[in-house]
Amino acid sequence: xxxxxxxxxxxxxxxxxxxxxxxxxxxxxxxxxxxxxxxxxxxxxxxxxxxxxxxxxxxxxxxxxxxxxxxxxxxxxxxxxxxxxxxxxxxxxxxxxxxxxxxxxxxxxxxxxxxxxxxxxxxxxxxxxxxxxxxxxxxxxxxxxxxxxxxxxxxxxxxxxxxxxxxxxxxxxxxxxxxxxxxxxxxxxxxxxxxxxxxxxxxxxxxxxxxxxxxxxxxxxxxxxxxxxxxxxxxxxxxxxxxxxxxxxxxxxxxxxxxxxxxxxxxxxxxxxxxxxxxxxxxxxxxxxxxxxxxxxxxxxxxxxxxxxxxxxxxxxxxxxxxxxxxxxxxxxxxxxxxxxxxxxxxxxxxxxxxxxxxxxxxxxxxxxxxxxxxxxxxxxxxxxxxxxxxxxxxxxxxxxxxxxxxxxxxxxxxxxxxxxxxxxxxxxxxxxxxxxxxxxxxxxxxxxxxxxxxxxxxxxxxxxxxxxxxxxxxxxxxxxxxxxxxxxxxxxxxxxxxxxxxxxxxxxxx
Amino acid sequence: xxxxxxxxxxxxxxxxxxxxxxxxxxxxxxxxxxxxxxxxxxxxxxxxxxxxxxxxxxxxxxxxxxxxxxxxxxxxxxxxxxxxxxxxxxxxxxxxxxxxxxxxxxxxxxxxxxxxxxxxxxxxxxxxxxxxxxxxxxxxxxxxxxxxxxxxxxxxxxxxxxxxxxxxxxxxxxxxxxxxxxxxxxxxxxxxxxxxxxxx
Numbered sequence: 046x047x048x049x050x051x052x053x054x055x056x057x058x059x060x061x062x063x064x065x066x067x068x069x070x071x072x073x074x075x076x077x078x079x080x081x082x083x084x085x086x087x088x089x090x091x092x093x094x095x096x097x098x099x100x101x102x103x104x105x106x107x108x109x110x111x112x113x114x115x116x117x118x119x120x121x122x123x124x125x126x127x128x129x130x131x132x133x134x135x136x137x138x139x140x141x142x143x144x145x146x147x148x149x150x151x152x153x154x155x156x157x158x159x160x161x162x163x164x165x166x167x168x169x170x171x172x173x174x175x176x177x178x179x180x181x182x183x184x185x186x187x188x189x190x191x192x193x194x195x196x197x198x199x200x201x202x203x204x205x206x207x208x209x210x211x212x213x214x215x216x217x218x219x220x221x222x223x224x225x226x227x228x229x230x231x232x233x234x235x236x237x238x239x240x241x242x243x244x245x246x247x248x249x250x251x252x253x254x255x256x257x258x259x260x261x262x263x264x265x266x267x268x269x270x271x272x273x274x275x276x277x278x279x280x281x282x283x284x285x286x287x288x289x290x291x292x293x294x295x296x297x298x299x300x301x302x303x304x305x306x307x308x309x310x311x312x313x314x315x316x317x318x319x320x321x322x323x324x325x326x327x328x329x330x331x332x333x334x335x336x337x338x339x340x341x342x343x344x345x346x347x348x349x350x351x352x353x354x355x356x357x358x359x360x361x362x363x364x365x366x367x368x369x370x371x372x373x374x375x376x377x378x379x380x381x382x383x384x385x386x387x388x389x390x391x392x393x394x395x396x397x398x399x400x401x402x403x404x405x406x407x408x409x410x411x412x413x414x415x416x417x418x419x420x421x422x423x424x425x426x427x428x429x430x431x432x433x434x435x436x437x438x439x440x441x442x443x444x445x446x447x448x449x450x451x452x453x454x455x456x457x458x459x460x461x462x463x464x465x466x467x468x469x470x471x472x473x474x475x476x477x478x479x480x481x482x483x484x485x486x487x488x489x490x491x492x493x494x495x496x497x498x499x500x501x502x503x504x505x506x507x508x509x510x511x512x513x514x515x516x517x518x519x520x521x522x523x524x525x526x527x528x529x530x531x532x533x534x535x536x537x538x539x540x541x542x543x544x545x546x547x548x549x550x551x552x553x554x555x556x
Numbered sequence: 557x558x559x560x561x562x563x564x565x566x567x568x569x570x571x572x573x574x575x576x577x578x579x580x581x582x583x584x585x586x587x588x589x590x591x592x593x594x595x596x597x598x599x600x601x602x603x604x605x606x607x608x609x610x611x612x613x614x615x616x617x618x619x620x621x622x623x624x625x626x627x628x629x630x631x632x633x634x635x636x637x638x639x640x641x642x643x644x645x646x647x648x649x650x651x652x653x654x655x656x657x658x659x660x661x662x663x664x665x666x667x668x669x670x671x672x673x674x675x676x677x678x679x680x681x682x683x684x685x686x687x688x689x690x691x692x693x694x695x696x697x698x699x700x701x702x703x704x705x706x707x708x709x710x711x712x713x714x715x716x717x718x719x720x721x722x723x724x725x726x727x728x729x730x731x732x733x734x735x736x737x738x739x740x741x742x743x744x745x746x747x748x749x750x751x752x753x754x755x756x
Contacts, residue, residue, distance in 0.1 A: 291668040294719065298669065301717040303676045303696050340742060345676055374576055376698060376740050396571070398700075398740065421605070423674045423700045466674055495670050520675070550676055550696040 061268045061299075062275030063292045064136070064253070065100055065282055066107040067091055069121045075111070076280055082111070088283055091124050095133065098282050098289045102132035105156065107255075107277045113140030114161075122153045129154030138186060138223075142167070147174040151182075159223055161186035164214060165194075165205065175218055184253065185214045186223045189240070211248040221274060222248070225255040235488060236263055238270070238515050242545075245272030253277060260492045262518020264292045268299035269546055286492060303550040304514050304542065305345035305521035306535050307499060308528045310335055311352045312365050312381070318352070319477065319526045326352075329529035336369045339528065342535035345550055346376045348469070348523060350401070350428075352444055354382025363395040370396020380428050380469070389416045393424060401469050403428035404442040407449060407456075410463045417464025426499075427465035429457055431486055432473045438486050445473050454489040461494045468494060469523070472502035477526055479505025487517030499523050507533065507541040514547055557583040558753045561596035563623075563639075564588040565603060565613060569739075573602050573636065576739035580750035590622035596631055598756060599623065603638030607662060607703065608650025610638050620655060627657055632730040632756030634749075637701065640733030643726070644705050657731050660707045667719035672702040677716045677724070679736070685713035685727045686755035687734070687748055695744045697724070697736035704735060730756050 067074045070085060074094045078084040088094050095106065106128065112120040117140045128135050137150050138159025147158055158178055163171045164185055175183055187194060187210060194210050214222060224244065226237040236257040244252055251274035254267050258278045264287070267276045281287060310317045310332050317335050318326040329335075336347045349369055351362050359382060366379045379392045380401030389412075392400045405412050406427055417425045430445055431438045431453035438453035457468050470490055472483035482503045491498050497520035500513035504524035513519045527533055539549045560577055564570060564586040577584050577600065585592070593599060601623065603610045614620045627633055635643045644654045647662035654662070665671045676696040681688045704722035714725030714734070726733045732752060738745030 288668065294668045297720075298717055301678050303678070305675060370572075371575065374572075374579070374739060374746060375742050421672070421700075423672050466672070497670070497674070 061273065061296055062105060062253075063264065063268075063289070063296050064105050064107045064275050064277045065095065065098055065289060066109070066255070066277045066279035067094055068109045068111050068279065069124055070111045072121065072124055076283060077111070091128055092131065094283075095128070100133070100289050103134065104289075105134040105136060107159075107279075108135055108137050109159075110137060110139035114138075116140060117142050119146055119149050119153075122149065125150070125153045125155060136184060138184075141174070143170055144173045144177055147177055151178060157182045157184055159184045159186050161188065164217070164219075165210070168213075168217070172217060180218050180220050183219060184221045184223050185219045185250075186225065187211070187214075188225045188227055190227045208247055211244075211250060215248065215250060220251060221253060222250045223253045223255055223277065226257060235259060235516050236267060236276075238266060241267070241270050241272055245270070259286060260488065260518050261287045261291055261295050261495075262488075262491045265295045265299045266515040266518075268296040269548065271546055291495075300548050303345070303548045304519075305499075306343070306510070306538055306549070307346045307348050307378070307521050307523040308335070308339040308344050308535060309348040309350060309501065309523045309525040310369070311350050311525060312362060313351075313353045315362065315365060317529060319529055329526070332365050333368050333372050335529065336373050339535055340373045340375050343539050343549075343551065344375060344535045346378060346521070347373060348378045348380070348401075349397075350379075351381030357382075363391055366392055366395040366397050378426055378469075380426070383412075386412065386415050386419060389420065393420060399424050399426050399467070401426040401428040403430065404444075404447075406460060406463075406465075407440060407442045407451065410459060413460055413463035413465050417466070422464055422466040425465050426467050426469050427457065427460040428469045428471070429453060429460070429490075430471045430473050431483075433483070433486070438489060441473055445476075453486065454493045457490045457498075458493040461496050465496060467497045467499060467520075469499045469501060470519075475503025476501075478503055479527070481505060481509040482513040482517055482519075482522070484512055484517045487513060487519055491518030497521060507538060510538050510542060511545050511547065514542070557581075558598070559583050559585065559596070560598045560600055560753060561585050561587055561592060562600045563593065563602065563619065565601075565610065569604060570602060572739040573600065576746055576749055577753065579746055580753055582749075582753045588617055588619065590618040593619060593622040594626050594629075596626060598632045598753065599626060599634070600752075601633060601635045601639035601642060603636065603640075603642060604700075605638060606649055607638060607641050607647040607654070608652040611642055611650075611652045611654060614642070614655075615652075623655060624657065627731055630730065632752070633657070633732065634752045634756070635731075635733040636739075637735060637737055640726070640735050641703060641705055643731060643733045644707070647703060649703055658705075658707060658711050658726060658728055658733070660705050660711075662703050662705045664703050665719045665722075669719055673699050673718050675699065676741075677718065677736075679714040679716055679724050681714050681725075683710075683713045683727075685725070685732075687713060687725060687727055687732055687751050689751050689755065691744055691747050691751075697734075697738070697741040697745060697748075699724070699736045701735060705733070732756065 136157035255277040376398040379397035440451035499521040500519035501523040716724040
């Protein structure tokens with residue numbers, strides 16, 4: 046296909062686009078840390094990089110001509126023409142200042158032009174380029190640092206407020222903006238979800254997010270945001286944190302699969318109990334009554350943990366599992382005191398759908414493999430209790446009593462390889478404190494595994510549930526005392542999450 | 557009282573399905589006797605684990621022929637999870653032929669999402685099946701599976717999204733199948749079971 050033919054193709058409007066991004070310098074793909082040229086690291090030619098990422102032809106690729114943004118004229122035309130010849134769609138940015146620059150890129154086959162500096166510095170030139178290319182082919186790039194607009198290769202601050210810039214763009218007829226949070230770009234700490242949520246209220250522009258998407262959870266969370274038309278991702282692909290295909294699969298299912306809310310019943314002596322940081326236990330009710338109430342409120346699953354089984358060196362109380370299992374019609378995950386395959390089997394027989402293994406797996410991870418082979422990977426949950434220590438998060442066994450040298454994220458990745466189907470990740474530091482889930486811990490683990498992670502420990506306010514899912518990347522969120530003490534109901538959590546645009550299943554009381 | 561014969565497979569979690577059917581007002585009898593199956597008004601065929609193991613058990617106990625002739629004689633049948641997969645011709649999970657009550661092959665999920673799929677997923681309801689009477693389109697149900705059936709479009713009554721769109725519920729005449737676990741899908745799942753018992 047010729048470059049002109051490619052340029053004249055109609056622009057397809059997708060619901061949410063996952064856009065791989067490459068920065069070019071001297072014909073090679075490079076990455077800069079926080080926009081500094083001195084930090085450039087080379088990854089090869091555009092063809093090599095895109096083929097290495099397994100990106101299908103026809104995919105839109107975001108390309109930044111780095112040298113052009115310094116020189117103020119197109120530099121990497123040959124590289125762009127090659128990508129277009131191969132059959133990729135290119136949105137090009139960097140140093141587009143004049144209508145001639147714009148024409149040159151369109152002649153090279155670029156589908157869309159990303160304009161940054163120009164709208165502020167030379168509105169007349171910007172308008173003429175809009176006329177030449179048409180609004181569907183223009184993306185206005187807005188770089189933000191701590192809420193202020195930055196321009197031109199991130200070296201000059203702008204004096205204009207974000208709202209003013211967006212209002213001007215809308216008046217000029219711009220439809221799409223690429224918003225980069227410079228602080229988040231390339232440092233893999235996660236995107237600025239709050240910023241994108243705020244922007245949805247402040248502008249009618251379609252926003253493409255850029256910067257900070259480091260995990261598949263980030264991709265899912267961005268794909269759900271109503272304000273966003275897509276995300277541009279470079280570094281996470283370069284560093285093989287996930288593949289292009291994995292990301293596209295997450296985008297497709299981002300809204301289909303509801304995030305689960307799991308009330309947890311910690312059991313001692315046949316009663317529900319609750320403590321703080323695994324200590325100071327007090328009575329919180331009858332397990333069957335609690336479980337039934339939670340199902341009615343919309344709980345997606347119930348967890349029942351016999352918290353004194355391991356320390357008392359006995360198997361889990363099967364009677365409680367049986368009684369709960371017989372009174373609900375949602376999945377039941379049981380844990381506590383699993384020492385071997387026989388304990389595991391007994392808990393499944395008593396009515397658990399899934400069984401959580403903690404200490405026994407730390408002692409010998411082969412138990413995960415044995416149980417996965419005998420009962421199916423879906424029944425095996427690794428329960429990992431973690432505590433922040435000098436040098437990172439460490440695994441703690443025996444209901445919080447036995448510290449280990451195991452790195453929490455590395456252990457969870459190992460458990461996945463051994464056969465765990467999901468991970469129940471509890472922050473001991475946050476347990477019962479109601480200070481919020483440990484998002485750093487969650488991100489460390491969700492970045493390393495592909496199986497689902499259930500966040501546990503620290504729920505206190507509604508936004509904690511959103512953070513655990515959106516920023517932490519959790520597929521399910523577990524809470525205990527909040528629900529037992531009726532500080533909030535499962536239904537209230539779900540209503541809140543739904544209002545925030547997260548997919549949840551309506552409870553019986555909402556139907 | 558609506559009578560249901562629940563096929564008592566050692567390769568299935570019978571107790572929960574029985575409890576869920578009874579919650580929907582059915583009178584449930586457990587049996588693995590081909591003679592009992594032949595005379596049943598309604599059959600529920602559960603199943604977990606491997607397709608070939610489940611099918612071999614049916615064949616070994618003579619239930620495969622009994623189920624086929626019961627269906628021919630007008631008995632209503634609901635397959636659940638692997639029981640749903642058994643309704644089809646064949647599966648990638650082994651070389652054993654399925655019941656062949658519905659045209660199609662059961663295939664493993666291919667792609668980059670974790671397999672098995674574990675958890676709730678929405679079901680888009682197509683074709684106005686009595687199975688989903690009174691259930692809102694897009695309602696989530698609970699799934700645990702690595703394989704999904706490729707059914708004929710005219711037999712498909714529900715689809716879901718995982719690695720692309722897959723068939724999550726089927727219905728042809730009085731033969732129904734659901735890939736999800738209604739007995740674990742709370743009120744919506746109980747409603748589907750009740751619909752089967754009452755409409756079929």
